[in-house]
Each structure stands twice: as structure tokens, then as C-alpha cells.
Amino acid sequence: MRKDPESMRKSPRQSRAQQTLDDIFEATARIFEAGTPAPLNTNKVAERAGVSIGTLYYYFPNKQTLLRAMALREIKRQEARFLACIAAARPEGRYAVARAVVREAMAPLNGRKEVRRYLMVQVGLEPVVHQSLYAALNRVTDNLLEAVEIDPVIVSPERHFLLLRAMLGPVRAAALNVPQMLASPAFENELVTQFVAQLTALQSEPPR
Amino acid sequence: MRKDPESMRKSPRQSRAQQTLDDIFEATARIFEAGTPAPLNTNKVAERAGVSIGTLYYYFPNKQTLLRAMALREIKRQEARFLACIAAARPEGRYAVARAVVREAMAPLNGRKEVRRYLMVQVGLEPVVHQSLYAALNRVTDNLLEAVEIDPVIVSPERHFLLLRAMLGPVRAAALNVPQMLASPAFENELVTQFVAQLTALQSEPPR
Amino acid sequence: MRKDPESMRKSPRQSRAQQTLDDIFEATARIFEAGTPAPLNTNKVAERAGVSIGTLYYYFPNKQTLLRAMALREIKRQEARFLACIAAARPEGRYAVARAVVREAMAPLNGRKEVRRYLMVQVGLEPVVHQSLYAALNRVTDNLLEAVEIDPVIVSPERHFLLLRAMLGPVRAAALNVPQMLASPAFENELVTQFVAQLTALQSEPPR
Amino acid sequence: MRKDPESMRKSPRQSRAQQTLDDIFEATARIFEAGTPAPLNTNKVAERAGVSIGTLYYYFPNKQTLLRAMALREIKRQEARFLACIAAARPEGRYAVARAVVREAMAPLNGRKEVRRYLMVQVGLEPVVHQSLYAALNRVTDNLLEAVEIDPVIVSPERHFLLLRAMLGPVRAAALNVPQMLASPAFENELVTQFVAQLTALQSEPPR
DNA sequence: GATGAATGAGAATTCATTCAT
DNA sequence: GATGAATGAATTCTCATTCAT
CATH class of the missing domain: 1.10.357 (Tetracycline Repressor; domain 2)
Structure with a gap:
């Protein structure tokens, strides 16, 4: 985690982008409630959200910001x-x-x-x-x-x-x-x- | 962290060993209070405690046990x-x-x-x-x-x-x-x- | 590359450590002269030096410092x-x-x-x-x-x-x-x- | 960078396109002179040039060609x-x-x-x-x-x-x-x- | 012509742990 | 008891490039 800007990298302009964002949030939540014992990792979040890791970092400059x-x-x-x-x-x-x-x-x-x-x-x-x-x-x-x-x-x-x-x-x-x-x-x-x-x-x- | 025995490896009887243990505990505590933002890691604890990482693992089989x-x-x-x-x-x-x-x-x-x-x-x-x-x-x-x-x-x-x-x-x-x-x-x-x-x-x- | 301290992390105290350091340097040099077109990467250096990537980072806090x-x-x-x-x-x-x-x-x-x-x-x-x-x-x-x-x-x-x-x-x-x-x-x-x-x-x- | 045609994709004939090209060139130049320490990347170039990354790739098949x-x-x-x-x-x-x-x-x-x-x-x-x-x-x-x-x-x-x-x-x-x-x-x-x-x-x- | 969301292979780096000395 | 060099799986993050709109 190199830099730590306060907020998200992009505000979605296309409608599918908002969907992607929600997917990411919900995926993160579901990982916990599913009782995964290991601490969250960005690859898992992306996978669970059904997006690529690149997409996650397209919206959030780093893990901290996502959390x-x-x-x-x-x-x-x-x-x-x-x-x-x-x-x-x-x-x-x-x-x-x-x-x-x-x-x-x-x-x-x-x-x-x-x-x-x-x-x-x-x-x-x-x-x-x-x-x-x-x-x-x-x-x-x-x-x-x-x-x-x-x-x-x-x-x-x-x-x-x-x-x-x-x-x-x-x-x-x-x-x-x-x-x-x-x-x-x-x-x-x-x-x-x-x-x-x-x-x-x-x-x-x-x-x- | 492969194994996770409930308790410490040795109950030290010598005063020197007890001192080492206390050093480790106090070092760990000080790392936090010093406001280090980076997450704790065992090498840092050992260094801060003035003992080698090997010594730390002599007393505690793994990080969990120490914490x-x-x-x-x-x-x-x-x-x-x-x-x-x-x-x-x-x-x-x-x-x-x-x-x-x-x-x-x-x-x-x-x-x-x-x-x-x-x-x-x-x-x-x-x-x-x-x-x-x-x-x-x-x-x-x-x-x-x-x-x-x-x-x-x-x-x-x-x-x-x-x-x-x-x-x-x-x-x-x-x-x-x-x-x-x-x-x-x-x-x-x-x-x-x-x-x-x-x-x-x-x-x-x-x-x- | 997060931090960029001026110098090496450790000065070797054991004799094998100096050997390791030399291995790393020479491996880096050889990679270039072997005509590899792709830019240097730390994993390749470690592999070529016959050490693990962790060892490389034991001596150098980051790639810049090695170079x-x-x-x-x-x-x-x-x-x-x-x-x-x-x-x-x-x-x-x-x-x-x-x-x-x-x-x-x-x-x-x-x-x-x-x-x-x-x-x-x-x-x-x-x-x-x-x-x-x-x-x-x-x-x-x-x-x-x-x-x-x-x-x-x-x-x-x-x-x-x-x-x-x-x-x-x-x-x-x-x-x-x-x-x-x-x-x-x-x-x-x-x-x-x-x-x-x-x-x-x-x-x-x-x-x- | 998969393909690497010798030259640019299009020789723009419209003045608008020529302007776009010049913008891209100048943006790239300015990134350096502004003393940005981080290495150049195509997304940054496009953003700085005020064009989308897609447009950049419309004119140049890959980064090498642009450079x-x-x-x-x-x-x-x-x-x-x-x-x-x-x-x-x-x-x-x-x-x-x-x-x-x-x-x-x-x-x-x-x-x-x-x-x-x-x-x-x-x-x-x-x-x-x-x-x-x-x-x-x-x-x-x-x-x-x-x-x-x-x-x-x-x-x-x-x-x-x-x-x-x-x-x-x-x-x-x-x-x-x-x-x-x-x-x-x-x-x-x-x-x-x-x-x-x-x-x-x-x-x-x-x-x- | 232009956009920008999405991709994913690949690179840098971390850190708990082992073991020869 | 103690040391510290070495390990490597796991994790974060980058960036050239594609493509649906």
C-alpha cells in the first residue's frame, strides 16, 4: 500500500460502473459472513465480486481505501x-x-x-x-x-x-x-x- | 503459522529467561504505543526487544501464541x-x-x-x-x-x-x-x- | 518500491553473507550481458543468483537500493x-x-x-x-x-x-x-x- | 505490447487529429519536465494530454511506437x-x-x-x-x-x-x-x- | 473518431518460520 | 540457550492493452 488518498479513484460515469462498485462492496461483505478465517485479500475480493483485480484497483487506489x-x-x-x-x-x-x-x-x-x-x-x-x-x-x-x-x-x-x-x-x-x-x-x-x-x-x- | 500449541514452549525458570520474556512483551507493547502505523511483525518485535528472532521462536512456537x-x-x-x-x-x-x-x-x-x-x-x-x-x-x-x-x-x-x-x-x-x-x-x-x-x-x- | 533508504539493510556479519551478496551482484550483471531483452526484475535476479527472493530483500530494502x-x-x-x-x-x-x-x-x-x-x-x-x-x-x-x-x-x-x-x-x-x-x-x-x-x-x- | 508495427497507425489528415497528436506528444514531454519521479505510463500520458486512453491507442498501436x-x-x-x-x-x-x-x-x-x-x-x-x-x-x-x-x-x-x-x-x-x-x-x-x-x-x- | 471501464499477466515486496552454526 | 541468514508462499499493486458503447 504505497499511497493513501482519501477517496476513490474514479466516480463512475457509466451505469455499469455503479454496478461494479456495488459488486465489489457486496463481495467483500460476503467473504466475511461466509466465515472465511483468513484475513481479507484483494484478489479474493475481486474474484468473489466477479471482476478482475485490475478493476478493483481501477476504482480504489489501494486496499485501505476500499476498506x-x-x-x-x-x-x-x-x-x-x-x-x-x-x-x-x-x-x-x-x-x-x-x-x-x-x-x-x-x-x-x-x-x-x-x-x-x-x-x-x-x-x-x-x-x-x-x-x-x-x-x-x-x-x-x-x-x-x-x-x-x-x-x-x-x-x-x-x-x-x-x-x-x-x-x-x-x-x-x-x-x-x-x-x-x-x-x-x-x-x-x-x-x-x-x-x-x-x-x-x-x-x-x-x-x- | 503451522502449529498452534495452546501455550508457551517453555516455562522459564532462570531469571535470565524471564527477563528475555519480559523484554519481548514490553518491546511488542512499545511498538504500538510508539504509534508505528505499520502492522506488527515478528522480526520487528525481536529487534525491538533486543533479542534475535531465533530466541523469540525458542520461547513461542508461533506468533499467535506470543500475542x-x-x-x-x-x-x-x-x-x-x-x-x-x-x-x-x-x-x-x-x-x-x-x-x-x-x-x-x-x-x-x-x-x-x-x-x-x-x-x-x-x-x-x-x-x-x-x-x-x-x-x-x-x-x-x-x-x-x-x-x-x-x-x-x-x-x-x-x-x-x-x-x-x-x-x-x-x-x-x-x-x-x-x-x-x-x-x-x-x-x-x-x-x-x-x-x-x-x-x-x-x-x-x-x-x- | 515503497521506501527508499540510502543504503543496504544489513552489513553481513557472517562470512557466507558476503558470498550471498556477491552472488546477487554477479547474477544481476550476468542477466544483462546474457542479452535478456526484458527489463530486470527482482525475482529473476534472485533465481539467477541462486538465492530466494526473500534473501535478496533481506539485504536490500528494495530494487532501487540494489541497483x-x-x-x-x-x-x-x-x-x-x-x-x-x-x-x-x-x-x-x-x-x-x-x-x-x-x-x-x-x-x-x-x-x-x-x-x-x-x-x-x-x-x-x-x-x-x-x-x-x-x-x-x-x-x-x-x-x-x-x-x-x-x-x-x-x-x-x-x-x-x-x-x-x-x-x-x-x-x-x-x-x-x-x-x-x-x-x-x-x-x-x-x-x-x-x-x-x-x-x-x-x-x-x-x-x- | 504484442505487435509492433514500425510506424503510426494513421497519418492524420484532419487538423483536429493533428492537434490530438501534438497534444499527446506535448503531454508526454511535460510529464517528464514536471519532474514526476514515477515512470511514464500510457494512462497518465492520455490523461495529461486530455484525451482518452482509447484515443491514444487509436493513433499508436502500442507504447513503443509512441515513444x-x-x-x-x-x-x-x-x-x-x-x-x-x-x-x-x-x-x-x-x-x-x-x-x-x-x-x-x-x-x-x-x-x-x-x-x-x-x-x-x-x-x-x-x-x-x-x-x-x-x-x-x-x-x-x-x-x-x-x-x-x-x-x-x-x-x-x-x-x-x-x-x-x-x-x-x-x-x-x-x-x-x-x-x-x-x-x-x-x-x-x-x-x-x-x-x-x-x-x-x-x-x-x-x-x- | 472517441470514450473509459475492464482485463490479467507480471512485478515488487512482506513476513512467519526454519535451521545450521 | 542464542543467533541471524535464508526461505518462499502469499499478497499488494501496476500498466499496457482491448473492446463494447
């Missing part, structure tokens, strides 16, 4: 899913929203677990990536507060930051160590309870 | 630190204990961050390692509960699992995205507050 | 040959020295032509290399002047610079375009005549 | 410049002609140095190219002799060959190692002196 692009894509997708489930649960009230968010956090780990693990490991430390994740979580939190009718401005930055992350950390730990916990209603209930407790606290006590 | 041993060592050290700070704060009561644990969680990330990240990435999926981490956190939680005089048996496994992890996740996220938050008293207070709230809840509400 | 080391070695060898032939011809007087130098310039092109061409093309522009060549030619010129009993200090830098190069340029051109000229006594005589004329001029006319 | 065409073009241009400066200086006599030729040799190296180096390296060994260069220098020499009123037929092939080359070699060496020498009047004078000395010798001594 970075995938990470940003996963982050966007996850944000969209959170926003969607919040919107769907909103009419049913605060409790429903909390539960929806918790479930969404627990759900996708079955099926997208490996890609994310790997991506976060490989490019998670890159500023572009973790800042993008940070921004996405901020937007989700804002959206969530709005859905449960809490004015975001009364929430201190620290609480804002904690709200989702106090839940996401344990979920990830469970996925790794005690996968069966992800299927346990008791665990889900506990997370929802704490989540709602946080939301309630946001209103009763004035932010510092 | 695994390091991971287990880090886990043990972290457990010891938690236990120590709990013991120290115990006489001052529940609040002090909570704050001590939060501070310990926030502190070491400055200085040992990279090694851990890398180790967890490389060998974190190995059962020996994540089970060891799981067990260590369990012991710390038990110790903590005992220190604040809560009977562990009345605590549901889910709550037991959540207690520390609801705090560790956000702390890691902060270290990555908003490092200045780790120095913010507001953030620390928030974590302590939620932590104490959890402890209190453990007593008032009976587990499911 | 640079070879270029410097060729320059040193050529200098040595010039100095030797000057010393040998010295007792026979100015004319003999001039002819010896001209012959030496014409001779090695049969047998070492291709390596040099390639090396000068590949690394000739690198400061280390062309400065080394410059210095070598300076030393040869000084030695030559001394051999014909001309005090170097009375020679202007411009004339000093021209003395050998006015001959080397045409020799190279002939080697490329009219190889049979290198075997022609008339050509040799012409070069010797001009060379002696230059030497004579150095004494009669005071330097500017 | 060869460029080399022949450079040679022609340089010949034209020499002939022009000889013609211009002719009325002012032998000394003026000699100085004009020396200056022309020194001048263009600032600005066209890299392209020529590269071209001579890449295609300089091809018979078409070096014979073309040889012929061009022959014509310039003939023209020069005529301008100073020396009958070419009395000049031996060896002296004919040496006349210009004894000057061109040192000029190139100076450009590489001691660029400031190219601006030094002393160096220019020295070259002119030797050049005139050669011309004079051509008349006084009968060729062998």
Missing part, C-alpha cells in the same frame, strides 16, 4: 436503519422507541457481525471513519430525542454522548462473549429499562 | 488494577468505590491503548482470550459488589453483565473520538452518577 | 581499472599513458556494456550515484595528470572536467551506433591524438 | 535548431559558427533534458532511432563543415564522427553534475577553443 469506503457505507446504512426504526416506533411512545432502538442495536450483529468487526479494526482508527461514526451517532441521538419529545438543547454534551453508547458497548460485548444473551428477553428488558431511565433523567434533572 | 500470551497478561494486569483500586476506595463508601472504578477505566487508555486494541483484534476472538476477559470482568464485578455490600446472588446475570460494561464502552468511544472528554469532570461525574444509579437499582428492585 | 549499490560498485571497479592502467603505462611516458587510458575506455564496453547502460539509466540521476561517478573521474584525472607530470593546480576546473569526458562521450556514442569503430585503429589514434593535444595545451597555455 | 515517434520528432527538432544556428552564424566566420553550435548544445538541456534522457533510454537502442540520430548528427556536421568552408570529403570518418561528439558528451555530463558550469563563460570558451582547434586540425593535417 475505508466500505466502513463509511456500513455506517451510513446503520444510521438509516436506526432512523427508520425510530420513525416507525414514534407513534407508540417513548417506551416503544427505546425498545425499537435496543432491538435494532442487537439485531444486525447476526449477519453483519464479521464485516463490521473487521472494518472497525482495520480502519476504525482513521479520523474520517471514527468521525463519521461519531457524527452518525449524534444524528441518531438527536432524532431519538426529538421522537420522545425531549428538547436536545437541554441535554448536556456528556449525557448526549452517553445515551446510545451506554447501550452499544454491552451489546457488542455480549455478541462476542455470550451470544445467547442477545436472544434473551431479560437482557433486552434490562437494556430498555436503563435506556428509559436515562431518558427520564434527562428531563427531571437540569443539565449542568 | 495470546500478551493478551492474557494485559487482562490479568488490568484486573489487578481494578481490584486494587476497589480495595483502596472501599472504606470510603459506595460513592468512592464507584468513582475509583470509573477513574481506573478512564486512566490507562492513555498509554496502553494501542496494544490492547491490537491484541483484542488479533486474538480477541480466540475462546481462551475472550473467556479470560469475561471471567476477569466477572471477578471484578463480584469484588465490586462485595465492596459496596451487595450480595452478588441477588443480582441477575444480565445486570451483572451490564454493570461495568455500560461504562467501559462509552469510555473507549470517548478516548477515540473526544479525548478531551476523558479530562472533563462533567463526563466523569455523569459516569459515576449512572454507575451509582445502577448499584442502587440492584437493591431496590428485585431481579426478575 | 544503486551495483552502480556504485561498477563505478569503483572502473576507477580501479583506470588507475591500474595509468600506473602500468606511466614508465613509458605521456603517449603511452594516453593510449592506455583510451584503450581502457574502449575495452570494457565489450562485456559490461549492458549492465552499465541499464544502471546509469535507472539510477544515474540519483545524486549519490552521479556524484560518485564525478568524484571517481576527478580522481582518475588527477592521477593521470600526475602520471604525465603535470601539476594539477595549474589546470583550470573546466579543462580538468573536459579532459576525460571529451573522450568518453564519443566512445559511448560509437559503442551504440558504430560498434565496428571501437575496433578501428584509426579511431583509437584519433582519440589519442586529441587527448595528447589537450595535455600539451594544458602546459603551454596558462589557465585562465 | 519512437516522439524520439524521432525530438531528433528532427534538434537537427533543425542546429542547422538554423549554423546558418545564422555563418556570415560571421568560423569562430562565430563554433560558438553558436556550442551554445545551442548547452541551451536546450534546460527544459528538454528529461524527455530526451527517457526517450533515449527507452527507444535509443532501436535501430531506427539511433540511426536517425546518427544521420542527423552527420548532416549537422556536414553543414557545419560547409559553413566554415572545409570540404567534407577530405575529413576522415573518424574525425567527422568526433567533431560534434567530443563536445556533446561533456555538455551532458556538466548538465548532470555541475549545472552551474553551463552558465560559466570559461566552460563555453574552453569548448569553443577545442572545437576550433579541431576544425583547424582538419585542414592542416591530411586524414590518414
